[in-house]
Amino acid sequence: MDIDHVSHANLAPSPRLFKAGAPLTGRIRVPGDKSISHRSLMFGALASGETRVRGLLEGEDVMATGRALTAMGAHITTRATAEGEEYLVRGTGVGALMQPETALDMGNSGTSTRLLMGLVASHAITATFIGDASLSKRPMGRVIDPLTLMGAEFTATPGAKGAQTLPLTMRGAYPAVPIEYRLPVASAQVKSAVLLAGLNTPGITRVIEPVATRDHTERMLTGFGAELEVEEVDGERIISIRGEAELIAQDITVPGDPSSAAFFVVAALLVEGSDLIIENVGLNPTRAALFTVLRQMGGSIEELGRREIGGEPVADLRVRHSQLTGVEVDPALAPAMIDEFPVLFVAASLAKGRTVTTGLEELRVKESDRLNAMAEALTSAGATIEEREDGLIITGTGGEPLRGTANSHVTTHLDHRIAMSMAVAGLASKDGVDIDDISPIATSFPNFMALLEQAQEADTAE
Template identity: 75%
Template structure:
């Protein structure tokens, strides 16, 4: 898959055309789970003593989290074997940063760190790249402000609050009970992290369950945290002024990164691929179940528990797929995987209908609009609705591909990787306008793909 010649004038952009090759065969490992990596760094930086982490995702987003924790007093280093050592400052011990916290493209870093700082008596300024600076922060600001934290944000479109943003933590903060108005693991986690240094009990009520890495890992670090089911809702309580204990953490492979290779193996004829050490937390495994419902052959090998998280090796074989109506209730367990699911749907027999995906409009890009435009440009029949897409599949036939303008990725790593996968099942290939954003979550994506698709 040779890189395309640039059709763009910005010399910093890295366009590339992804084209069909042979079947995907062999065994690969994907990078460590991004959500778990962020939390391992943050919680290790709040523990007293040395936390050791293996398998940490070394993408730009997680490195932004590490840099921020260093700026607030933690010592973080990596040895030559890839093990990370984090010496923390203790809950309540964060230091005043002497510079703005640069978040790059990482919404997770920004929102979770806002929660951490919210109950510490320090002031910090958050900055980010052009994409992150457009993303709304109000859903995190609202509950943290109820705890006593003060914010000065940049006004955005439609009354939104965006970066650059200054936060002045409350010491002491006030515990709250907060029912999430939308399903968001980032908002939930931000409140729980603020609760770590808040006297009393902070409570979050989830009408719809979201990924639970924060609850699992905080419990592992020794936080006094409970989860109960009440009237069909999850009620999470954390007792503040916690003392976290250092841990040894093995980060499983990121299911959101594995998703691109799962779909690629399903849609490229002759493929038989094993993806090792994939995290299968039930709050993250929605894509696997949806693809199985579409006819995908995905086998779990050697299922096991690693660091409190369910893990397995996945064997994925090329499969004829058929369209389905995706239950909106599954959306929180695969919210980041919908762009590549849309690609799988484009190769399926019949129609795939998705709904309840309003959250995708406020990700790194408006992923519904961007994917609808991108897929249409390579010959896929797509209907864009307010909260989802309807995709009419090719029945397994290769997609026409793109022969004109490169697909606009809008600085969104998941758009770039999803359209790269689409190129593997196209006649003319698919050119994406910029592969640089891929490094935020999956630095070796292209190298892995090149090694398989010969």
């Protein structure tokens, strides 16, 4: 896929009915990890030399990152290899990003927006960030606050409840001011934005993390040669980065995205007769808590050939249909599975007994209000849901299929994870689940439909 391809974000809605079918069997490989894909392009764009990236996720969100980096001076090309498409990123060097000539269109990607704001913050350039209708509702104040302390200046659009939203124009500061910043909420995006700003800031920039979040930024920056230290003090993580860094180009193999694998893991657990192997799944401990919770519920998820690739733990997952039992999910696990809760809600809807989730206020400011959206969607499909301010309480069917949505559409709110989660619900329903629009799935998982068909066809082919 060319980095300059046309976005699909504005295409007409594409409704689809998902219904029960064949078990999921055989072997599939999900696309590359989205978090690592974003960062491999960004760090490659700041490195000296040419970074080679294999297994990059070619979804809309990652392409938005690539186009923005190209607009600021990086050179990104692709070439075909025996192992698949390889991305070549020739960087500008830290501190050498160029003034973009037009606004940077982030599409639906909050990760692109917040991390790139961090990159720009310590460069003497001005950039305007725009996005689609969904992204333009998402709050940016949590990133604006620390970057303002470092010297960047912002003009943002007033959003609901006083939130600062896109379109947004920021003027970077050079030299920026190093800060010590304690995260008020558990957010890998905010942490990463501050660390990326610190790359081109004289002195030491520190982020204090009361609750650990995904650590891809720390792992990858260290791999690229940044001087970065992580300490644990009184249960908190203190991440320090020395500015005016020099990053060195790397060869990167992106592991399979655990957030993408999650949909197939849950589908295989729920659909009777399923026995599916998902290859090359990244199992970074700050990302893989969903699999822990599903095992607590009785799910059969076996790790095969556990190994390490580029500093990231990886394994093949064998998943077999299982009778699940409701659990009370430890809120301390939330940061390590925040994107996976929508599909966990689906699993809980078919479990035996109650599943209780708390501490999930963050889900209300994702691509949609995912707590409300999933509560409404699953209720419309026949699940028993109680929505609370910070989570859902779900009383499962005990393994019986959901009723389905009959003649009504599930509203996805342009949210790819709502669409894929409810597609999985449709596979475990009597009448099927009719989804209003599957086109947002392309933002993170462009071959979701093809892999689903492959997994179901493997059973019929045997």
